[in-house]
Structure formats: C-alpha cells, structure tokens
Amino acid sequence: MLYFEDFTPGRRFDYAPVQMQAADMIAFAGEFDPQPMHLDEEAGRKSILGGLAASGWHTSAIGMRMMIDAFLGHSSSQGSPGIDFMDWRKPVLTGDVLSGFSLVLESRPSKSKPGLGIVKFRNEICNQSNEAVAVSECSIMFRRREGRRP
Amino acid sequence: MLYFEDFTPGRRFDYAPVQMQAADMIAFAGEFDPQPMHLDEEAGRKSILGGLAASGWHTSAIGMRMMIDAFLGHSSSQGSPGIDFMDWRKPVLTGDVLSGFSLVLESRPSKSKPGLGIVKFRNEICNQSNEAVAVSECSIMFRRREGRRP
Numbered sequence: 001m002l003y004f005e006d007f008t009p010g011r012r013f014d015y016a017p018v019q020m021q022a023a024d025m026i027a028f029a030g031e032f033d034p035q036p037m038h039l040d041e042e043a044g045r046k047s048i049l050g051g052l053a054a055s056g057w058h059t060s061a062i063g064m065r066m067m068i069d070a071f072l073g074h075s076s077s078q079g080s081p082g083i084d085f086m087d088w089r090k091p092v093l094t095g096d097v098l099s100g101f102s103l104v105l106e107s108r109p110s111k112s113k114p115g116l117g118i119v120k121f122r123n124e125i126c127n128q129s130n131e132a133v134a135v136s137e138c139s140i141m142f143r144r145r146e147g148r149r150p
Numbered sequence: 151m152l153y154f155e156d157f158t159p160g161r162r163f164d165y166a167p168v169q170m171q172a173a174d175m176i177a178f179a180g181e182f183d184p185q186p187m188h189l190d191e192e193a194g195r196k197s198i199l200g201g202l203a204a205s206g207w208h209t210s211a212i213g214m215r216m217m218i219d220a221f222l223g224h225s226s227s228q229g230s231p232g233i234d235f236m237d238w239r240k241p242v243l244t245g246d247v248l249s250g251f252s253l254v255l256e257s258r259p260s261k262s263k264p265g266l267g268i269v270k271f272r273n274e275i276c277n278q279s280n281e282a283v284a285v286s287e288c289s290i291m292f293r294r295r296e297g298r299r300p
Contacts, residue, residue, distance in 0.1 A: 032211040034218055035227060048228050048263075048291075056230060057214050061182040061207045068184055077185060078198050080206060082237040088230065113198075141198075 002075040003145035004117030007104045015066035015125070017099040020054060020092055028058040041094075049091040056088040059098070059134050063125045067102055076143035078116060086136040090127065098133065100125040105137070109144070116141050152225040153295035154267030157254045165216035165275075167249040170204060170242055178208040191244075199241040206238040209248070209284050213275045217252055226293035228266060236286040240277065248283065250275040255287070259294070266291050 022041075029038035033055035036043035044052040054062075092098065102121045110116040118139050125134040172191075179188035183205035186193035194202040242248065252271045260266040268289050275284040 028211075032215045034215075034223065035229070037229065053229075055214070056232070057207070057211045061178075061211065064205070064207050065182045065184075073184065079185070079187065079203075080238065082206070082235065082239075083233070084235060085232065086236070087232040089232075 002071060002142075004076070004107065004109075004119065004142040005145045006075075007107050007117075007119040007142065009104050009106055011104045013067075013071040013102045015063075015070050015098075015100045015102075017097050018062055018066065020094060020096045020098065022052060022094040025052065025054045025058060025092075025094065028061075029055045033057055044093075049093075051091065051093045054092040056086070056134070059088065059092050059125060060086060060136070062098060063100070063123060063134060063136070066098070066100065066125070067123065070102065072140070078141040078143060080138055080140045082138065084120075084137040084139070086134065088134055090131050090133040092127070092133050096133075097128040098125050100132075110141065113141075115144055117144055118142075152221060152292075154226070154257065154259075154269065154292040155295045156225075157257050157267075157269040157292065159254050159256055161254045163217075163221040163252045165213075165220050165248075165250045165252075167247050168212055168216065170244060170246045170248065172202055172244040175202065175204045175208060175242075175244065178211075179205045183207055194243075199243075201241065201243045204242040206236070206284070209238065209242050209275060210236060210286070212248060213250070213273060213284060213286070216248070216250065216275070217273065220252065222290070228291040228293060230288055230290045232288065234270075234287040234289070236284065238284055240281050240283040242277070242283050246283075247278040248275050250282075260291065263291075265294055267294055268292075 037047035041052040107119040187197035191202040257269040
C-alpha cells in the first residue's frame with residue numbers, strides 16, 4: 001500500500017502494455033465521441049488522423065486505467081482536483097500497443113486537510129514506436145501514512 | 151453545418167441535460183477508473199466525495215458527448231490537439247442532472263494547414279444546483295468554409 005510519503009520526486013511507475021482494439025475504440029466513440037474518424041476506418045483515412053483513431057478521451061481513460069494498475073490501485077488515493085494539461089500528440093490507431101509511465105514531479109502536505117498530501121505527476125503514454133501519443137500533468141490527493149495529526 | 155468561420159468569439163452552445171445513473175458510473179469506473187469511491191455507495195460516503203461519485207474522466211467524456219450533440223456533431227471538426235486544463239470542482243453523484251455550455255473564446259486560421267482554423271473554447275459542466283462540476287478549456291480544429299486556398 002502506497003501513501004503520500006511514498007511519492008518522492010523522481011519516483012517513476014511504468015505502465016503495463018495495452019493493445020488498442022478497433023471494437024473498443026468504436027464502442028467508446030459511439031457512446032462519448034461519435035465523430036467519423038473515431039467510428040469508421042475509411043473516414044479515419046480521409047481525416048488528418050490517417051486511419052480509424054481512438055478518441056483522445058478514450059486514450060486518456062485508458063491512461064487512467066494504466067495508472068490504477070501501476071500504482072494508484074494499491075495506494076491511499078483520494079482522487080484528483082483535475083488535470084493541468086493533456087496533449088494528444090499523435091493519433092492512436094487500431095493495433096497500437098500503448099504503454100508509458102507516471103513520474104512524481106513534486107509533493108506537498110495539504111494545508112486545508114492535514115491528513116492528506118498532494119502529489120503532482122507527469123504522465124506519458126507512448127506507442128510501440130516509443131512516440132508519446134498523450135502527455136499530461138495532474139495532481140492527486142493521498143492520505144498520509146500517519147493519518148490526521150492533532 | 152458549422153465551419154471555422156461560424157465560431158465567432160462570444161458564441162455560446164448550450165448542452166442538453168443528462169442525468170447520471172449509478173449503473174453507468176459503476177460500469178465506466180469498472181473499466182477505466184476502479185477506485186472504491188467510483189464503484190460503491192458506502193465507499194463513496196466514507197470518501198471526501200460524500201457518495202458514489204463519477205470518475206472525473208467519465209464526467210469529462212459525457213461533456214465531450216454533450217459538445218457533440220450541441221454543435222460538434224454538425225460541424226467540420228477535425229479533432230483537438232488537447233485540453234489546456236480540466237478542473238473537477240465538485241463531486242458528480244448519482245441522480246445529478248448535468249448540463250452546461252461551450253463558449254467560443256478566440257479563433258484563428260491555422261498557419262501550417264491553410265484549409266483549417268483553430269477555435270478555443272471554455273466548457274462548463276454544471277449540476278442541477280447550477281454549480282460548476284467540471285470546467286475546461288480546449289482548442290478544436292475545423293475545416294474552413296472555403297476549403298484550402300491556392
């Protein structure tokens with residue numbers, strides 16, 4: 001179990017690889033982002049993305065899952081107030097194998113909630129050619145190992 | 151059909167309301183963000199979110215769908231290079247009714263791609279108490295009405 005104190009600047013958590021399946025990409029896009037280049041191979045080829053391409057939100061949600069499996073799922077995470085930025089740098093196409101990492105940039109105890117600390121991460125999702133496809137930074141709140149002090 | 155030229159600064163697109171269902175929230179979280187407060191009512195009540203709460207990524211994906219239905223689905227959108235920021239300001243709980251709007255902040259023709267223009271939006275998702283639950287800014291690329299010039 002990882003607590004606030006375990007997230008020291010420079011510590012890095014690597015993601016297990018995930019292969020993108022056309023059926024999953026189309027299902028996600030059909031529900032949340034039904035644009036032609038996310039739904040249809042031919043429309044994707046005609047778009048600037050160059051093929052059936054995952055919604056950026058799908059790639060980001062998969063990135064969340066990769067963070068859960070790499071470290072958040074066995075941590076004292078209390079959620080996140082948001083993301084500082086999310087760059088979708090390259091199209092994510094059918095068959096791409098995504099991996100990547102989260103790197104601890106900085107950490108500080110919460111001023112308003114003494115039992116919590118806030119950790120800032122840089123998150124990079126890469127494809128099988130080691131090109132960054134999605135890069136983001138976000139802060140996540142964790143419970144402190146000692147709990148709330150008096 | 152809306153083209154780059156239609157997205158003039160100050161133009162606003164309102165979202166149709168969407169009610170949050172526990173089953174959808176749990177299904178999304180199970181796939182992408184399996185943290186206890188997104189999966190279980192009791193765990194949510196014990197968390198700082200105060201109840202079974204949607205993953206921020208779920209709220210954001212629903213916001214994408216609301217943008218599609220409000221204007222992107224009948225536009226020349228070519229996708230987005232990313233989001234400038236996304237603030238998850240309030241928990242989104244079972245039964246909440248989300249709505250909101252996208253507001254055009256600025257627009258400019260693309261320098262590198264003459265047939266395209268880039269539009270910056272502010273997007274606010276609100277709950278039934280008119281509290282902002284998710285606020286973001288992003289840029290979206292649109293084809294120009296006239297197409298590529300010589």
